[in-house]
Amino acid sequence: MKLIGTYKSFFLSVLLIVLLSSCSSHVRFASQKQSTPASKKNTTQSKSVSESVSQGQIGHLNFPNRDDENEMGNLIVSEAFSWLGTPYRYGGDDRSGIDCSGLVAQVYGAIGINVPRTSRTQYENSERVKTDNLQQGDLIFFSNGAIVNHVGIYIGNGEMIHASSSRGVIKQAVADEYYTRRFAGVGRVIK
Secondary structure: OHHHHHHHHHHHHHHHHHHHOOOOOOOOOOOOOOOOOHHHHOHHHHHHHHHHHHOOOHHHOOOOOOHHHOHHHHHHHHHHHOOOOOOEOOOOEEOOEEOHHHHHHHHHHHOOOOOOOOHHHHHHOOEEEOHHHOOOOOEEEEEOOOOEEEEEEEEEOOEEEEEEOOOEEEEEEOOOHHHHOOEEEEEEOOO
16 A cells, blocks of 8 residues: 555656646757857857846836737737647647647648747747847747747747646736746847
């Protein structure tokens, strides 16, 4: 009987670890051919975004509304909206279940743009953008302090669509307190 309790405790511990690390950036697929990563090209912009967030300014950002200026962004947002309500599944990449980086890969893939599969490699391969230059379709990255482990798609008006590990694909304010504390930066996919 004690042995069953030990297995049950072990199983619950493993389950808890998987849930807590959901959407973390583990390499699952090889990324496309890469030139010099954008993160190395734009370190000055990346630092300024990180500094503004570390000073608690993201909650008070003025998110520009550039909806009409960004036709590609409109396509990305339209595709992202079609995924709302899809359940969350770690490592998932279809409508039966999807994680955050899988959502980004599927949304961009639907309009003919291939992006890497993990949030970390999506961050590394996107061009850094200052928060006051956000456009629809830009990627908003979050970290656990050590590495980028979550990503959402900016849809305008201070909101994003992302795959929440507890609620599936949802629309949410970027300035939500939980995400404000974990903000890592903004990236734009180079087409």
